[in-house]
Amino acid sequence: MKVAVFSSKKYDRHFLSEANADGGHELVFFEPKLTSKTTALASGFPVICAFINDQLDGDTISAIALGGTKLIALRSAGFNNVDIQAANKLGITVVRVPAYSPYAVAEHAAGLILTLNRQYHRAYNRVRESNFSLQGLLGFDLHGSTVGIVGTGKIGICFAQIMKGFGCNLLAYDIYQNPACLELGVKYVELSELLGKSDIVSLHCPLTPESHHLINATTLEQFKSGAMLINTSRGGLVDTKAVIDALKSKKLGYLGLDVYELEGDLFFEDLSQEVIQDDIFQRLLTFPNVVITAHQAFFTQNALENIAQTTISNITEFEKTGECVNTVSSEQ
Numbered sequence: 001m002k003v004a005v006f007s008s009k010k011y012d013r014h015f016l017s018e019a020n021a022d023g024g025h026e027l028v029f030f031e032p033k034l035t036s037k038t039t040a041l042a043s044g045f046p047v048i049c050a051f052i053n054d055q056l057d058g059d060t061i062s063a064i065a066l067g068g069t070k071l072i073a074l075r076s077a078g079f080n081n082v083d084i085q086a087a088n089k090l091g092i093t094v095v096r097v098p099a100y101s102p103y104a105v106a107e108h109a110a111g112l113i114l115t116l117n118r119q120y121h122r123a124y125n126r127v128r129e130s131n132f133s134l135q136g137l138l139g140f141d142l143h144g145s146t147v148g149i150v151g152t153g154k155i156g157i158c159f160a161q162i163m164k165g166f167g168c169n170l171l172a173y174d175i176y177q178n179p180a181c182l183e184l185g186v187k188y189v190e191l192s193e194l195l196g197k198s199d200i201v202s203l204h205c206p207l208t209p210e211s212h213h214l215i216n217a218t219t220l221e222q223f224k225s226g227a228m229l230i231n232t233s234r235g236g237l238v239d240t241k242a243v244i245d246a247l248k249s250k251k252l253g254y255l256g257l258d259v260y261e262l263e264g265d266l267f268f269e270d271l272s273q274e275v276i277q278d279d280i281f282q283r284l285l286t287f288p289n290v291v292i293t294a295h296q297a298f299f300t301q302n303a304l305e306n307i308a309q310t311t312i313s314n315i316t317e318f319e320k321t322g323e324c325v326n327t328v329s330s331e332q
Helices: 010-019 058-066 084-089 102-118 120-128 154-165 179-184 191-197 217-221 240-248 279-284 301-321
Strands: 002-005 026-029 047-050 071-074 093-095 146-150 169-173 200-203 227-231 252-257 290-292
Touching: 002 010, 010 026, 010 301, 047 301, 058 084, 071 301, 084 093, 093 301, 102 120, 102 154, 102 200, 102 227, 102 252, 102 290, 102 301, 146 154, 146 191, 154 169, 154 179, 169 179, 169 191, 191 217, 217 240, 240 252, 240 279
Parallel strands: 002 026, 002 047, 047 071, 071 093, 146 169, 146 200, 200 227, 227 252, 252 290
Antiparallel strands: none
């Protein structure tokens, strides 16, 4: 099938082309994001391959439907950037990569925790400047700390296993209790109790209308004073303005982000020669107890291979049968 790959980087081309060696699909790579303004590029392509910052709203989907698109193949697990109902209404199937490497994201979350706690980033820069003072680098033992895990799916359980290895006490909040977490000794509690008792809170849940701004001014008041917040899931889970207020009041002691609710105009691009116009993001960068990475938690060779292989497999399955096991429905 003829496939338009949007938001493509050099690594996307490499891994997708390798996965397509036996697939026989015609892959055409476009660097721009797919939005309502770039839909002309999609004309004549029965398959659109999109990433997390492509804007597949109703207008975009209507336009690509007119251009002949029948399949949207997401190379991501999340699909909050897609109007699924609009796609279904216009006869467009949406498929995704439900799991690629939960270990990659869970390990990155652990890395953010260690970096914030032991301040590796600051220590690294100090030593390079021949400053060997330890003043201001004081951390705490993870062993014996209480870690709250919000969302215990594939990534959440991997993260729980890692933190269990550090000797942490584990609390969790989820609509469904994962048996693997229960076997690990994780205690499920209400969100308010988790926030009030946890030294570290890590988010591993999807972004839905119900979970949008799950962390807000009200829930931040429930946090244990000086606690750490980690988000490697979706930026929209966190009300950034409320988090800034919590950092300023010292209610929140540390913040580690791999995602940001307005990241679409920032992440995955080199803006080092530009003036960043997002004042909220720029304010975050001024805090010494904040570490931000640019949505790289998924970015391992293992994950990219799995994403590419599943994406090509999804397209092939749809081509042969008109259906796909990884189809996203409006009820999800």
